[in-house]
Structures are given as structure tokens and as C-alpha cells.
Amino acid sequence: xxxxxxxxxxxxxxxxxxxxxxxxxxxxxxxxxxxxxxxxxxxxxxxxxxxxxxxxxxxxxxxxxxxxxxxxxxxxxxxxxxxxxxxxxxxxxxxxxxxxxxxxxxxxxxxxxxxxxxxxxxxxxxxxxxxxxxxxxxxxxxxxxxxxxxxxxxxxxxxxxxxxxxxxxxxxxxxxxxxxxxxxxxxxxxxxxxxxxxxxxxxxxxxx
Numbered sequence: 001x002x003x004x005x006x007x008x009x010x011x012x013x014x015x016x017x018x019x020x021x022x023x024x025x026x027x028x029x030x031x032x033x034x035x036x037x038x039x040x041x042x043x044x045x046x047x048x049x050x051x052x053x054x055x056x057x058x059x060x061x062x063x064x065x066x067x068x069x070x071x072x073x074x075x076x077x078x079x080x081x082x083x084x085x086x087x088x089x090x091x092x093x094x095x096x097x098x099x100x101x102x103x104x105x106x107x108x109x110x111x112x113x114x115x116x117x118x119x120x121x122x123x124x125x126x127x128x129x130x131x132x133x134x135x136x137x138x139x140x141x142x143x144x145x146x147x148x149x150x151x152x153x154x155x156x157x158x159x160x161x162x163x164x165x166x167x168x169x170x171x172x173x174x175x176x177x178x179x180x181x182x183x184x185x186x187x188x189x190x191x192x193x194x195x196x197x198x199x200x201x202x203x204x205x206x207x208x
Contacts, residue, residue, distance in 0.1 A: 005163070005182075006088035006142050007053045007150075008196055009129070010207060011072045012080040015058030019044050021080075022056060026200025028156045030056055034116040040066040041074065043114075047155035048198065051088075054158070054207075056080075072131050082194040082207055084129045084136045087182050092125050092143035095180070102179035106130070106141055123147050135192025137165050137184065138176045161204065162197035 012018035023029045030044035033055070042060035045053050058074060059065070069075045072083040089095040092109045099106050106127040113123040126142040166189025167173055177184055196207045 004050075004088050005052045005139075006086040007055050008048070008082060008160075008163075008194075009072060009084040009086070010054055010056045010080060011074050011077055011083035012056060012058040013074070013077045015042060015044070015056070015060070018056055018058060018080050022046070025202065025205045026158055026198065027202045028158050028200045030054075031153075031155055032117060033150065034114045034122075035060050035063065036112070036114050037063070038066060040064065040070045045150055045155050047151050047157040048160035049157065050160075051149065051151050052160060053151050053155060054196070054198070072129060080207075082136070082196060084131050085139045085194065086126070086129075086142045087139045087180065089141055089143050092127070092141050095141050095143075096127065098181070099176075099179040104176040104179035106180065109141070109143070122150070133176075134167060134173045136194060137167060137173050137186065137192055139180065139182060141180070159199040160196060161199050162195070165192070165194045167192045 019030050030046045033043040033045045035042040040063045041057050043055050043057040047053050096106055109125045109127050111125050113121055115121050124142055124144045127140045129140045130138050164185045166187050170186040173186055193208055198205050
């Protein structure tokens with residue numbers, strides 16, 4: 001099964017402010033994706049090249065905070081941070097079974113959707129993001145099924161030039177990554193974290 005990076009999740013405490021900051025740093029204006037009804041979040045998207053994108057996600061001012069809090073620990077954020085990443089598969093059930101056979105359980109897939117401002121409904125299935133597992137270094141799986149991928153919707157474009165991570169014990173992260181069939185360049189560090197270097201109209205920007 002072909003496994004590729006689908007998107008990087010950039011969690012922010014204040015969505016409008018983060019979008020304006022990103023546009024100022026890169027010279028590229030993110031495109032509003034839409035609201036996740038019932039989840040309390042909304043997002044803006046930026047293409048990263050090679051079929052991947054950056055998702056800037058934060059509280060939706062038009063929705064109340066959901067019971068149990070927003071995904072990705074957004075309610076606890078005090079500054080923007082890369083909180084997770086997703087890898088794409090065309091057979092999420094098969095990918096989950098394969099990972100379990102290799103000793104890692106990514107969780108049971110479930111269906112989600114969001115409506116764009118144009119009224120289009122996007123539907124997909126994903127495994128629950130494991131943001132507490134290794135500081136978000138282990139990705140979740142996503143399967144877009146028959147829904148056209150967000151990068152097919154003429155997103156504003158940047159280029160992902162580097163995708164790396166640090167962790168106090170990199171070897172502990174390699175097993176679940178291998179079970180998922182993906183790779184990540186992980187160096188030793190005093191904490192867990194992900195780093196994306198993005199090339200926009202004003203040069204390189206480092207997001208952590």
C-alpha cells in the first residue's frame with residue numbers, strides 16, 4: 001500500500017491571528033477550508049507541493065467549545081505549534097490491519113466531514129490522532145475515499161523543503177513508524193517536536 005504524507009496539522013489558539021501571521025511571513029495567503037461542525041474548530045489550508053498541505057486549525061468563533069475539549073489539545077495551546085501529521089492511504093482498513101500485524105494499533109477508523117464556504121461537503125475516514133503519543137511524532141491515517149483531495153482545489157502554494165523531528169529517545173518512535181510504513185528523520189533532543197521548513201514568496205520559514 002502506498003503511504004504518503006497527507007497533511008501537517010498546525011494547531012493555533014487564535015485562528016485569524018495565526019493566518020495573518022503566516023501570510024505575513026510567507027507572502028502566501030491561506031485559503032479557508034471550513035468548519036468542523038460539533039468539533040469547535042475551523043481551518044485554513046496551504047499547499048505544500050507533491051500532494052500534501054498544511055492545515056492551520058484553531059477554535060471556530062461560531063461554535064461553542066465541545067464537551068471534552070477540541071482535538072489536538074488546541075484548548076491548551078498558548079502559541080501556534082505543529083501538533084500532528086497525517087499519512088494518506090487508499091485502504092485505511094487494510095493499513096490498520098497491517099500496522100496491527102506489526103505490533104502497533106493506530107485505532108479504529110471513523111468517518112468525518114466538513115462543509116466548505118461554497119457549500120461542498122468533504123468526507124473522509126481517519127484513525128484517532130495520537131497527539132499524546134511521542135509528542136505527535138506518530139502520524140494518524142486518513143483515507144479520502146471518493147472525495148477529491150483538498151490539494152485538487154487550487155490551494156495557494158508553498159513548498160515543503162524539510163520535514164524532521166526530535167525526541168529524547170528516537171528509537172522508541174521508529175517501531176510504530178515502521179508498522180505504519182512511513183519514515184521520519186528523527187534526531188535526539190530534550191523534548192519531542194516536529195519541524196517543517198516551508199518556502200514561500202519571501203524565502204524559508206521554519207514552523208515547529
